[in-house]
Amino acid sequence: MSHHLGVGQGQYRPGSPIRIHLSVPAKEKEAFFPLPTLHSLAALGEITESDPAALRTEEAFREALDGVHVLVTAWGFPRLDAARLALAPDLRFVMHAASSLHWLVSDDFWATGLPVSQAGVAMAPAVAELSLGFTLSLLRRTHRHDHALHAGQSWETAAGSERAREIGGARIGVVGASRTGRRYIEMCRALGAGVRVYDPYVKAGDPLAELTTGLTDLLATSDVVAVHAPATPETHGMIGADEIAAMRDGTRFVNTSRPSIVDMDALFDAVASGRIDAALDVFDSEPLPVDDRWRGLPNVLLTPHVAGATADSRQRAGRIVVAEIRRHLAGEPLQHALTRDDLARMG
Missing domain, CATH: 3.40.50.720 (NAD(P)-binding Rossmann-like Domain)
Structure with missing residues (x-):
């Protein structure tokens, strides 16, 4: 299936293919994205994937994020500082499938003005x-x-x-x-x-x-x-x-x-x-x-820090990820976007 960026979304070029990069730990991928959810995500763009642990080097990060517009993260993804952001010049939206973002975003990230959402409400x-x-x-x-x-x-x-x-x-x-x-x-x-x-x-x-x-x-x-x-x-x-x-x-x-x-x-x-x-x-x-x-x-x-880790909560989070990316691509208001001020009051 061919996917293209819509008209009227200033940050995208009309007719350009949408590229979505999914970087979730392998042991969690199926929990977040069972086949029906993964198919819904694939309907929005061309998906590439990586395990976040494999992106530690700049070379691996650059290769994985080359041409990527939408990034889906979870635990273990490298911090988005100036050096990493420079390796992903086409990035337009970050969607965090988990909750806490403190370790992921940096001052450099906020300075870019890139929108970011998270699926923490699912937990x-x-x-x-x-x-x-x-x-x-x-x-x-x-x-x-x-x-x-x-x-x-x-x-x-x-x-x-x-x-x-x-x-x-x-x-x-x-x-x-x-x-x-x-x-x-x-x-x-x-x-x-x-x-x-x-x-x-x-x-x-x-x-x-x-x-x-x-x-x-x-x-x-x-x-x-x-x-x-x-x-x-x-x-x-x-x-x-x-x-x-x-x-x-x-x-x-x-x-x-x-x-x-x-x-x-x-x-x-x-x-x-x-x-x-x-x-x-x-x-x-x-x-x-x-x-x-x-x-x-x-x-x-x-209990071993499992309060939010139910099968149901993971599936809810995956559906939130898809719905939020869909809103972003359609130019609609995001339901779970966070600002720097929001994050200061969150865990």
């Missing part, structure tokens, strides 16, 4: 769902019962003396009204939980405005604290030793966001003492070492 339902699963498990003490039975403890000991809680009527404190935070809030409220939010960027008129409160108050009065804030310089260490100390005994702590937001040493001490329970999908060291301190605690639920 919001998946991350929120795992966060909800963590919340239910901690409230019902499922993690403690499971650990105890696997460790060979008696039936009575595994059952424990403390009664479990239901989510209906529980007080949920959410740190960060992000996309994932908002989806998590919807889920919790649908199940009858009372939710409050800490996020200084929630404005008057926002549906969540009436739920906002200060961070210390939220931490001190919640049965479950769930972190959904982005990792930015402003949020680094936001939940420190004093904030963790403000949590009541028995608080459940959930983090599917980023470890930099939390003082992980202070959190470990609080969990190891048995004062609070936790469920974590993110860690200071990843992959988590086999002898890591977190692995030995019976009152913590651990």
Whole structure:
């Protein structure tokens, strides 16, 4: 099939073929782009492909990006600095199939004025769902019962003396009204939980405005604290030793966001003492070492940074990539474009 750039899209020459370069890690390509999605992408332009790990040298990068107009990236793609951008003079649009862009774009990139979009919204339902699963498990003490039975403890000991809680009527404190935070809030409220939010960027008129409160108050009065804030310089260490100390005994702590937001040493001490329970999908060291301190605690639920990595979220992301490229080529407004200011407030 022959593909040509449309008329009236100033950045393109009428009649010129559209070239789309797909650079996604091999192990993720089929997850993002199953055959139906790949065919939809091929209907928009001539596709070339590379594994991002193969583009480390300038020679390989130049060869792969030669004549490319639309670039689809994911993890591991080389940073788009001045040197790399000079090797891709025909580039007109960057579409990131994953979420965080901090490592990909540079000052040089923003100076070009090239449009960039990302498919991070695809992961919001998946991350929120795992966060909800963590919340239910901690409230019902499922993690403690499971650990105890696997460790060979008696039936009575595994059952424990403390009664479990239901989510209906529980007080949920959410740190960060992000996309994932908002989806998590919807889920919790649908199940009858009372939710409050800490996020200084929630404005008057926002549906969540009436739920906002200060961070210390939220931490001190919640049965479950769930972190959904982005990792930015402003949020680094936001939940420190004093904030963790403000949590009541028995608080459940959930983090599917980023470890930099939390003082992980202070959190470990609080969990190891048995004062609070936790469920974590993110860690200071990843992959988590086999002898890591977190692995030995019976009152913590651990997953290996998989919150957003469902089959469904990957497929959603691929469809978003195709739809956004289609809008770009048609000269229509992008739905997921990011500016430099947007990125400063995102993880």
